[in-house]
Amino acid sequence: MSNDAKILVVDDEDRIRRLLKMYLEREEYEVDDAENGEIALKLALENDYDLILLDLMMPGMDGIEVCEELRKQKATPVIMLTAKGEEANRVQGFEAGTDDYIVKPFSPREVVLRVKALLRRSSSTKFLQTETTTKDVLVFPHLTIDNDAHRVTADEQFINLTPKEYELLHYLAQAPDKVFSREQLLKDVWNYEFFGDLRTVDTHIKRLREKLSKVSPEAANMISTVWGVGYKFEVAKEK
The missing domain is CATH 1.10.10.10 (Winged helix-like DNA-binding domain superfamily/Winged helix DNA-binding domain)
Structure with missing residues (x-):
């Protein structure tokens, strides 16, 4: 069965973008990618993505700035990717409106699992389904x-x-x-x-x-x- 989620992958490293895109497309997600914050923000505001994988450390507009600007207009779920695992960076990401946080180096399989989990929790996902018989x-x-x-x-x-x-x-x-x-x-x-x-x-x-x-x-x-x-x-x- 095809997934109809649309995901944006943002990272200044071409290798990481290609790797994540390959794993996500295997799950039949539709994937766009961006190599910097400026392009990412433009795409994120012009399209209705179900989730964004966003690198924190990028030249120019970094992931924190992208997330802060995005949150002024949209509630798109965001998973922040970063090579820095220090508390301060994680706090900064959460304050900007990040929903989850993955520290590099990461397993692509772990990223896919975290993407699926966040999409299930997301208030905006189009394909959310429930198997419960009683209303919560x-x-x-x-x-x-x-x-x-x-x-x-x-x-x-x-x-x-x-x-x-x-x-x-x-x-x-x-x-x-x-x-x-x-x-x-x-x-x-x-x-x-x-x-x-x-x-x-x-x-x-x-x-x-x-x-x-x-x-x-x-x-x-x-x-x-x-x-x-x-x-x-x-x-x-x-x-």
């Missing part, structure tokens, strides 16, 4: 989270979230009024244990609120800051 839906005043379809609506309008934004919202909404620290959210949503820069969580909370508030300020206000502690999902009490 969270319904609140002004906000509905359909976990079977990875679809969020606020006041009956679709909200286009990145996979990580969706996972964060769903995680909070599963436990209304429970306060989560930033460290806990990083560990459980990002599967990332470290005690460094916690702005990754703050950045994603800010983006979530902005997207929701454009449609429903009431829905945005359900994501509540608990000063000095973290965040919680707060459902307004009916008067």
